[in-house]
Amino acid sequence: MPLEIGKIQTVVGTGEEGYAGDGGPATHALIGEAYGCDFDTLGNLYICDGRNHTIRRIDRDSGVIVTVAGSGRQGYSGDGGPATEATLDNLYSLQVDTNGDIYIVDRLNAAIRKVDAATGIITTVAGTGEPGYGGDGGPGVLARLREPNDCFLDGKGGLLIADI
Numbered sequence: 001m002p003l004e005i006g007k008i009q010t011v012v013g014t015g016e017e018g019y020a021g022d023g024g025p026a027t028h029a030l031i032g033e034a035y036g037c038d039f040d041t042l043g044n045l046y047i048c049d050g051r052n053h054t055i056r057r058i059d060r061d062s063g064v065i066v067t068v069a070g071s072g073r074q075g076y077s078g079d080g081g082p083a084t085e086a087t088l089d090n091l092y093s094l095q096v097d098t099n100g101d102i103y104i105v106d107r108l109n110a111a112i113r114k115v116d117a118a119t120g121i122i123t124t125v126a127g128t129g130e131p132g133y134g135g136d137g138g139p140g141v142l143a144r145l146r147e148p149n150d151c152f153l154d155g156k157g158g159l160l161i162a163d164i
Contacts, residue, residue: 010027011026011027011045011058011063012026012027012029012031012034012045012047012056012058012065013026013027013029013030013031013034014027014028014029014030016030017030017031017032017033017051018030018031018032019031019032019049019052019054019072021065022056022065022066022067023064023065023066024064024065025063025064025065026058026063026064026065027063029056029065031047031049031052031056032049032050032051032052033049033050033051034047034048034049034050035047035048035050035091035092035093036048036091036092036093036094036105036150037094038094038095038096039096040096040100041098041100042060042100043060044057044058044059044060045057045058045060046058046068046094046096046102048091048092048093048094048104048105049067049070049091050090050091050092051090052070052072053070053071053072053073053074053087053088053089053090053091054067054069054070054071054072054088054091055067055068055069055070055083055091055094055102055104055115056068067084068083068084068102068115068120069083069084069086069088069102069104069113069115069122070083070084070086070087070088070091071084071085071086071087073087074087074088074089074090075087075088075089076088076089076106076109076111076129078122079113079122079123079124080121080122080123081121081122082120082121082122083115083120083121083122084120086113086122088104088106088109088113089106089107089108089109090106090107090108091104091105091106091107092105092107092148092149092150093105093149093150093151094151095151095152095153095159097153099117099118100117100118101114101115101116101117102114102115102117103125103151103153103159105148105149105150105151105161106127106148107147107148107149108147109127109129110127110128110129110130110131110132110144110145110146110147110148111124111126111127111128111129111145111148112124112125112126112127112140112145112148112151112159112161113125124141125140125141125159126140126141126143126145126148126159126161127140127141127143127144127145127148128141128142128143128144128145130144131144131145131146131147132144132145132146133145133146140159145161145163146163146164147163147164148161148162148163148164149162149163149164150162
C-alpha cells in the first residue's frame, strides 16, 4: 500500500457499500462507512468499518484487507474471547498503541474495547455497556459512558475518552 505524498488515492473500498473482500486487495473490498483509522508501528492501516461493526486491517506491504475484530453482527458480547467472534455496535474511532493493541470506540455499546495484539482476545477497558454518566476517579470498567466518539492514548499508559 505505497502512499504518495501530495496525492489523493483510494486505499480501501470500491465506493459500493457492503461487507466483502477479506483476504484480497483492500481496493476491491466492500465496506460500510469507514470512520476512524490509525496506523500501527509497522505501517499497517486499521479502519473502523462502522456499519459492519468490524475493525479491518490493511497490510502495508501487500495491500490485503482482513477483519481483526468484530463478527459483523451488531451487539455487545465476546469479552475474554477471540476479537473476530465478538459483537460490536457502531464503531466510531480507534487507536493502536506501540504494542499493536487496538483500542476501539464501541459507540452504541457505550464502551471502549481492547484487542490484545499478542492473543487476539477482546476485553472491555472502559464503560459498562449501559449508557450513562459517572465513574470519575474509579476503574474504567465501572465508568458509565453515554456515547463515546473518540479516544486518545497519551503515550504514558493513559487513555482519554471523548464522550457526548
